[in-house]
Amino acid sequence: MNAQLIESDDEHHWVLLDHRVTQLVIDRSSIRIQTWSLNGSADVRLAAPFLAHLASGAVRRIDPADTERLAPCLALVGLGVRSVTVTRTGTLTLAFSDGSSIAVAPDPRRQAWDVQGGGILEGMAYAGQPGVELW
Numbered sequence: 001m002n003a004q005l006i007e008s009d010d011e012h013h014w015v016l017l018d019h020r021v022t023q024l025v026i027d028r029s030s031i032r033i034q035t036w037s038l039n040g041s042a043d044v045r046l047a048a049p050f051l052a053h054l055a056s057g058a059v060r061r062i063d064p065a066d067t068e069r070l071a072p073c074l075a076l077v078g079l080g081v082r083s084v085t086v087t088r089t090g091t092l093t094l095a096f097s098d099g100s101s102i103a104v105a106p107d108p109r110r111q112a113w114d115v116q117g118g119g120i121l122e123g124m125a126y127a128g129q130p131g132v133e134l135w
Contacts, residue, residue, distance in 0.1 A: 002037045003039075003120055012135075014082060016082060020036060021033055022078050026070060030045050031070065032048040033046070033076060035039075044092075045092065046064055048112035049105040050103060051102070051103045052072050052101075053101045054100050060072055068128060081097070090112070106129075107130060
């Protein structure tokens with residue numbers, strides 16, 4: 001099995017094996033991170049500012065609408081995706097094989113992010129809606 005869901009009252013933590021970032025798509029107001037393995041895929045869309053914790057230890061605040069500052073995201077292509085964690089209150093965290101991570105807090109005005117899984121990850125379907133607990 002290439003994925004395992006660990007559920008608690010406060011979060012859903014998906015542990016992924018053999019998943020890599022295969023595509024990074026940038027548009028005017030969001031970025032999409034696509035992962036793939038032989039048995040499943042995930043599509044993560046980030047539409048609100050987020051924190052990128054780089055492998056070097058540096059932390060950068062990145063706004064997807066500020067395309068000139070998205071360069072740190074380019075390093076994600078090819079990295080392994082270790083986990084996807086969603087909290088009940090709407091925070092999304094992606095952890096990568098080099099020790100870096102992305103954390104997206106809920107936005108009070110708009111949908112900050114969404115995650116959609118396919119294949120063995122078909123049950124992975126979340127959306128960071130403003131002011132809504134996820135389960």
